[in-house]
Amino acid sequence: MSLDSIPIHVVPPGEPGLTGNAPPLLRELLEMVRRLLETGEPSAIDLSALPLTPADLDWLRDKLGAGEISVTLQANGESTLNETACPGVWWVTHHNEQGAVTSQFIEVAFVPDLVKAHPQDVEIGSGYLELLVSDL
Amino acid sequence: MQGPLIDTLARRGVTRRTFLKYCATLASMMALPPTAGRAMAEAMAAARRPSVIWLPFQECTGCTESITRSHSPTIEGMIFDMISLDYQETLMAAAGHQAEEALHAAMQDNAGKYLLIVDGSIPLGQDGAYSCIGGRSNVDILKEAAQGAAAVIAVGSCASFGGIPKANPNPTGAVSVSDLVKDKPIVNIPGCPPIPVVMTGVLAHYLTFGSLPELDDKGRPKSFFGETIHDRCYRxxxxxxxxxxxxxxxxxxxxxxxxxxxxxxxxxxxxxxxxxxxxxxxxxxxxxxxxxxxxxxxxxxxxxxxxxxxxxxxxxxxxxxxxxxxxxxxxxxxxxxxxxxxxxxxxxxxxxxxxxxxx
Incomplete structure (x- = not known):
């Protein structure tokens, strides 16, 4: 029996449009970028913690534009860290293994932390290189 | 298998970035500031495995199922594996006297430091005879185990509020953990069953900040129980x-x-x-x-x-x-x-x- 015979068609509630919650974020980003320049301190906005509709997010993404660097991370699902047209402002989206968005941030940093290699991991890498060299 | 959590995770194929990403999402879910994800990852990566004693009382094992039987190995499950779970009847290989010895050894070695997880309510009727383990009533065991605990985590609605065993007419005289334990910090994680990530969140908070998260008037972590289902319902x-x-x-x-x-x-x-x-x-x-x-x-x-x-x-x-x-x-x-x-x-x-x- 095919599921098509069950006459249920879920109609999603109409997508609410712009709420006006996105524009103030641009001001906050400006503050954060200034702080990065003055003190070198990185910061972030947690987009999933704010009442933003998909339309708001589209508006924000459109305003910030696309930059030159896109980083893709394969770790328990895909993550993308894309620089926007404003250097130092990164749009970070984490997906789970099923492809659903688990969290979304705008990070203000010269390089997002997630991209940098951790010294302990570099140490493990150097151990591996030593092993390769010793086999030469 | 002692050692920092990150090493143990690495052995299981979880990279540091995977863990950082997980912590960022966890911090977001817990309504912590975005930077907390990193602090959490650093603290948890370096954390030694805390000793955890899990006592199952009048329960259906649904809570254990919820946390350990996800369809694929989740990081929640792995973090859960990483804690030093010194006593859990359903999961431990030991049985009988060996199991009881493990319980007492863990309680002595980690006195004052272990986390006590309880699922299931505690029957008080007939001097607690409705539910016994190794010939001792649940209420006896709970009182003894709570004495040396740093904190008690009541998992599921039965441990938190009495749950289904307490349902009218409550034939066994079931009560919740907080009805019996008055002198220890208690976190209630209700739900039938509770959501696995809430439990990891509480553990992560404890490992990161050395304290329990902020609780509401019913002892539940505010970050997960602060809003109603209705507040966030897509309908x-x-x-x-x-x-x-x-x-x-x-x-x-x-x-x-x-x-x-x-x-x-x-x-x-x-x-x-x-x-x-x-x-x-x-x-x-x-x-x-x-x-x-x-x-x-x-x-x-x-x-x-x-x-x-x-x-x-x-x-x-x-x-x-x-x-x-x-x-x-x-x-x-x-x-x-x-x-x-x-x-x-x-x-x-x-x-x-x-x-x-x-x-």
């Missing part, structure tokens, strides 16, 4: 528009309208199902077409019927007051409908019973 716009399913197979149900009138307890239930969802984010009860049962609230089993709208009055004489307490537009609408029924009954000189007012 909320239909509620606001006054569009309600009247039966489970009418046009409204097919269109995915609000299930308030079919007894959804979302408006009075604090839990994170609407945002975290279940089964790896696949779905959750309301999305599957059934109202919320309110399983993370005290005495949900005795709430007066899963399919009775919230505003349906418990006492016909006080129905106006009941509707006012709920204060919801739709609630008023239901009670107005009830009032019409009542006056119709009056007009025909029939006696109005509670059954007449129920849907």
């Amino acid at each position: 909320r716009p239909f509620y606001d528009q006054g569009k309600f399913a009247k039966t489970f197979d009418d046009e409204g149900a097919r269109q995915g309208w609000c299930l308030f009138e079919l007894g959804c307890k979302g408006p009075v239930t604090h839990n994170a199902c609407a945002t975290v969802k279940w089964n790896g984010g696949t779905s959750w009860p309301v999305e599957s077409g059934h109202g919320c049962l309110g399983c993370s609230e005290p005495d949900f089993w005795d709430g007066g019927g899963f399919y009775k709208a919230l505003s349906a009055p418990a006492d016909p004489l006080k129905f106006a007051a009941a509707a006012a307490v709920v204060g919801a537009g739709a609630g008023v609408a239901v009670s107005v409908a009830n009032r019409v029924k009542k006056s119709a009954a009056k007009a025909t000189h029939e006696t109005t019973t509670l059954a007449d007012l129920e849907k």
